[in-house]
Amino acid sequence: MYDTPPLLDDLRAFRGFGQPTRTETEGGIPYFINEFWTSAQRRSHPIHEISYRACFKAQLPEFFIQRLTAPDGAVLDPFMGRGTTPVQAALMGRRALGNDINPLSTLLTRPRLRGITAGQIATALATVDWERGEITRPDLLAFYHPETLRRIEALRLWLADSAPLDDPAPDPAADWIRMVALNRLSGHSPGFFSGRSMPPNQAVSVAAQEKINARLGLTPPVRDVTALILKKTAALLRAGAAPGGDHRLTIGPAWDIAVRDASVDLVVTSPPFLDIVHYAADNWLRCWFAGIDAQSVAIDLHRSEAAWTAMTARVLAEMARLLRPGGHVAYEVGEVRNGRVLLERLVWQAVQGLPFQPLGVMVNAQDFTKTANCWGVDNGAKGTNTNRIVLLRRV
Known part of the structure; x- marks a missing residue:
């Protein structure tokens, strides 16, 4: 016993x-x-x-x-x-x-296990070439104003250079910025890059978003991507960052x-x-932004x-x-x-x-x-x- x-x-x-x-x-x-x-x-x-x-x-x-x-x-x-x-x-x-099994989880977790400050994030954002973005997914205009979508595309290009997915220890500031951006992609308030959408823990389909826009009679407004990232960063760090250490993901x-x-x-x-x-x-939009093929992630569904x-x-x-x-x-x-x-x-x-x-x-x-x-x-x-x-x- x-x-x-x-x-x-x-x-x-x-x-x-x-x-x-x-x-x-x-x-x-x-x-x-x-x-x-x-x-x-x-x-x-x-x-x-x-x-x-x-x-x-x-x-x-x-x-x-x-x-x-x-x-x-x-x-x-x-x-x-x-x-x-x-x-x-x-x-x-x-x-x-x-x-x-989903690499998205590492992108959401790793930045919060490394010491970072709001000042470092602001300095890194100042190096983004915001004029570089071009719209490659016109269907995403259901979520975003064209100017906002171009800035999101510019940020994707900058992240591909500054914090590539295959880098196990990318630049901490770039890693953090990607994590915050992944959580600002779509939501129901002006604190998100999108127009009014579903709550921020899932992304509806493009067709569903078009129906939301039509029902509410709304078009996506211009959003200040930099300001929203800095605002969310300040909120996350208002009680300080988690201490670094011998962590492993x-x-x-x-x-x-x-x-x-x-x-x-x-x-x-x-x-x-x-x-x-x-x-x-639920995470198709986040996977698109991060450059992850969502269909290749072998998440089990047990029927x-x-x-x-x-x-x-x-x-x-x-x-x-x-x-x-x-x-x-x-x-x-x-x-x-x-x-x-x-x-x-x-x-x-x-x-x-x-x-x-x-x-x-x-x-x-x-x-x-x-x-x-x-x-x-x-x-x-x-x-x-x-x-x-x-x-x-x-x-």
Whole structure:
């Protein structure tokens, strides 16, 4: 028999928001239910404010990093997405390790792991030849004023020279500028390069944008690309940059990561939820700007529970290789298909036969505080109202 890890005692005793943790067992799985971090928006470090669909709050990895690692410990996310776990690990003085099969994730994460200042960004932007741009995608005029699109094209050319995709350590200022530009490409407010579009964590198709323009009777206005990059930079850095360090990001499948055996203290991650989110379709505009062929990125869409379970087993086998004995996995999953599929049960199956002690499922239960009506989702009625996190310990 295994001993009871201190983490479970901590969950049972948690009363951070005044309520005791509720414990239940269902299907042989222990559940620990409480509000373990605030439901309020924008309570984490501002450097996290990079939009990406289906990302979790920084408080999630913070909760586990604080309890399960020491300073200089190594924290890994094999599905890093926008980089919430690596960036939070760096902010907390840990070694940040991240991986994703989509190279876009590295472009969104790496700049925030390297020290930078707003002054460096302004100096770099002053070297861009803004007259160099020519419109190569006239269809994108559905999103942009012609003058804005020419400036975006000029910035793409400058980035290809200053921070090429195949450079593993590009100029930090250029790398940062690309990251910010990727997050200003389209959105619903004057803070974005586009006219009025969908929220900034996905790009609609050209045809859909044309319908939005026609419905609203709008044409894209001129945007000051330089000013918007500087404004977003100031917002991201208003509490300072993350400290640099011996951080490492890789690109590839989550079951084959170039990190040495038994070198990781904690894994905090959230895998794709079956075929719920189509990342390539959501990020087509970002991939165009960055020079990434979105169709060549082999992001898995698992249409069956068996396929998802098999993927999870491969990932957890790799995590077993990377984790030191006593290290932990926090594997965040969701309620999908209107709660008919509880992915934690599939994780429980996938971990059988691997050198892990399954500890239980931590359920961070809270009400929505941010509208999801743009997706046709009523708050508290559909979607994922809770974080459901499978907890494992390497034995």
